Amino acid sequence: MDFAPILAALRRHRTATLLIALEIALACAVLCNACFLIASRIGLMQIESGVDESSLARIKLDCDDCNSTDLNARVMAALRAVPGVQSVAAVNTLPFGERAGDNGVTIDREHYVAVPHFYLGGPGAAETLGLHLAEGQPFQPEDFRTGDVWVPADTPVWISRTLAEKLWPGQSALGKEFWVTDKFHFRVVGVLAHLVRPDPGGTRGSGAAEWSVFAPMAPGKVLNGTYAIRAAPADLQRVLREAREVAQKAAPEAVLDLTQSRTVSDLRSDFFRPSRIMAGMLVGVIVALLLVTALGIVGLASFWVQQRRKQIGIRRAIGATRQDILRYFQTENFLIVSGGIVVGLVMAVVLNIVLMKFYELPRLPVAYLPISAVVLWLLGQLAVLGPALRAAAVPPVVATRSV
Numbered sequence: 135m136d137f138a139p140i141l142a143a144l145r146r147h148r149t150a151t152l153l154i155a156l157e158i159a160l161a162c163a164v165l166c167n168a169c170f171l172i173a174s175r176i177g178l179m180q181i182e183s184g185v186d187e188s189s190l191a192r193i194k195l196d197c198d199d200c201n202s203t204d205l206n207a208r209v210m211a212a213l214r215a216v217p218g219v220q221s222v223a224a225v226n227t228l229p230f231g232e233r234a235g236d237n238g239v240t241i242d243r244e245h246y247v248a249v250p251h252f253y254l255g256g257p258g259a260a261e262t263l264g265l266h267l268a269e270g271q272p273f274q275p276e277d278f279r280t281g282d283v284w285v286p287a288d289t290p291v292w293i294s295r296t297l298a299e300k301l302w303p304g305q306s307a308l309g310k311e312f313w314v315t316d317k318f319h320f321r322v323v324g325v326l327a328h329l330v331r332p333d334p335g336g337t338r339g340s341g342a343a344e345w346s347v348f349a350p351m352a353p354g355k356v357l358n359g360t361y362a363i364r365a366a367p368a369d370l371q372r373v374l375r376e377a378r379e380v381a382q383k384a385a386p387e388a389v390l391d392l393t394q395s396r397t398v399s400d401l402r403s404d405f406f407r408p409s410r411i412m413a414g415m416l417v418g419v420i421v422a423l424l425l426v427t428a429l430g431i432v433g434l435a436s437f438w439v440q441q442r443r444k445q446i447g448i449r450r451a452i453g454a455t456r457q458d459i460l461r462y463f464q465t466e467n468f469l470i471v472s473g474g475i476v477v478g479l480v481m482a483v484v485l486n487i488v489l490m491k492f493y494e495l496p497r498l499p500v501a502y503l504p505i506s507a508v509v510l511w512l513l514g515q516l517a518v519l520g521p522a523l524r525a526a527a528v529p530p531v532v533a534t535r536s537v
Contacts, residue, residue, distance in 0.1 A: 146399040155474035161427045162478025163380045168416045175409045178335045183229040186264030186329035188367040190398040191374040195359040195389035202358035212384035218369040224256035224353040237314045250345035255354045262364045270324025273350045280354035292324035296344035312344035333499035428517040435521035450530035463522035475507045
């Protein structure tokens with residue numbers, strides 16, 4: 135097809151053409167980034183926590199003036215007596231609960247390279263949580279010591295594989311050392327396949343979702359008031375209800391935190407509720423934007439068909455077929471949409487850079503650009519199809535007499 139007549143017609147309608155092209159450009163920019171955000175959120179919601187979620191619940195007590203040793207002894211004994219409880223362990227927090235210990239780490243004592251979350255667990259905590267070592271060795275009884283303000287100065291730890299790759303790319307992390315300030319020294323004795331932060335995708339971004347450290351610690355002044363309970367999945371809800379009751383009876387001077395004393399599955403569901411809402415809103419925005427764009431294309435094409443009835447009639451009279459008329463409008467729409475897409479792809483990249491700077495989002499994968507372009511091309515062709523078919527169906531004699 136000769137593009138010269140089409141381009142000439144578009145130049146005579148610059149304003150309308152420009153407005154539709156800009157609308158398509160905006161739709162392209164929003165479509166790329168919104169789809170990427172939706173995919174990122176869905177991927178994050180499906181993240182593997184590294185713990186046995188279906189079998190775990192948490193009990194959290196707040197008591198500022200309690201004797202930590204006495205509190206732990208009373209509460210853990212009461213929890214173990216609940217029918218159906220398989221094991222109980224003192225922890226500082228669990229995945230999808232509140233953050234309990236983010237700290238910057240350095241491998242040269244000078245430059246901080248990551249800010250992982252530190253999980254603390256008493257004897258039996260790893261087994262209770264269902265943590266799985268990818269490599270390394272279990273903690274020894276002598277590894278569980280108390281600390282005055284945090285962990286002991288020299289502590290063996292397990293770290294997630296993601297954090298190991300961040301700290302020592304392409305190397306085995308076993309035996310490696312890192313520090314938190316000059317006071318706290320850690321030696322890696324195990325690498326976990328997965329261990330998600332309490333707030334995956336939160337303040338540190340999705341790339342740091344599994345930057346986690348698990349350190350052994352004896353229950354005491356630092357590790358007290360928070361307990362992981364393991365039970366069969368079928369019994370877990372009942373066990374949790376009874377565990378709440380016995381924990382309050384065992385420590386009447388403490389306050390039970392109901393928002394955090396829940397199953398890990400419920401904690402996960404609550405944590406990702408905003409993500410589900412955001413994904414739903416973005417889907418609505420995409421649908422609305424594509425609908426408005428399609429209506430704009432339909433309106434403009436219908437207007438042009440009405441304006442060009444004489445032109446269509448003359449072309450039909452001198453031998454143009456219905457297919458020729460249909461192809462003309464489809465090609466015209468393709469050129470407008472293509473121009474909008476080119477601008478929109480640039481806008482999409484710029485928008486992603488802004489989101490990366492202010493909201494710590496990852497870089498937009500290149501694959502989203504051609505996918506969005508194809509979607510808009512198909513949308514444009516579908517939107518213009520109705521007006522184009524009406525134009526192609528006009529008899530030559532009716533079109534000629536209509537002016």
